Amino acid sequence: TIRDLQNLSKRLKDKLEFSGVNYGLILRNENANDNLTTDFMRRLLNEEGHPTFKSRSAILGYTQEGCLTSPHDRCSGIKNGCRSTAWIILTMKTCGTKQNVKVFADRPETITVTTTKRGRVEFTPVEQLAKETDFVNCVPINQWWMKLRSLLNILSWSTDELSEHARSVKFDNAMSSLDSF
Incomplete structure (x- = not known):
């Protein structure tokens, strides 16, 4: 949602200003949402992040479709x-x-x-x-990496947010996700 993007922008701004981190990465599936396009997200992040950061977008799908190959x-x-x-x-x-x-x-x-x-x-x-x-969604039935989503959210929080949420249910869920490895 737009609110999620605004919260993400605020977290990025905090990290870039106070933690020494100098970049962020957002991955998006091209079919995620018809209205929240990659270009829209880039423009929203540029607006919300000004003057702390600017955003750029790169769409990698063309590489998968047979563009130039790397030595690897x-x-x-x-x-x-x-x-x-x-x-x-x-x-x-x-x-x-x-x-x-x-x-x-x-x-x-x-x-x-x-x-x-x-x-x-x-x-x-x-x-x-x-x-x-x-086959309907063209994904594996067991997406093991989805168990890490809660942990990923915790790792992306600012220090203040982490201290507020460290004992929350999400933290407990993230830690139990690690036990399944």
Whole structure:
């Protein structure tokens, strides 16, 4: 809401003036709200933050759609291509027979998507991913990072706000979220 943006602007202003922090970052999904657009938020923050700070916006979606690739992207692509090729060869050997050339890849684990889980590249069966995916909203059903939201709010508060809210329910919820790791 606009009130949330105004509160955010006040917190940013306080941090920039008194804590030595010299930047802030706001991440926004392009489908979050039709009225509170990225440009509107940038202009509102510029207005509310004047003269303490100015805001800029960068929309990263075009990079994901195939613009210029970085050396890291190219290296990752080569590594994933090699892993995928090795996996296909291994799967063909385990599914095929020595007498004939046909390969029967009729098990669920032979139809996979390359995923990264806990820093490791895995080949996850599509059948398993279908059970873990909310297809209406195009997100995972279990969004583990949402447990950190309360903690993130606490960490973004100014010192005064933190002392007021340190014993609140949100703090208790944030700490219990950490226990689940």
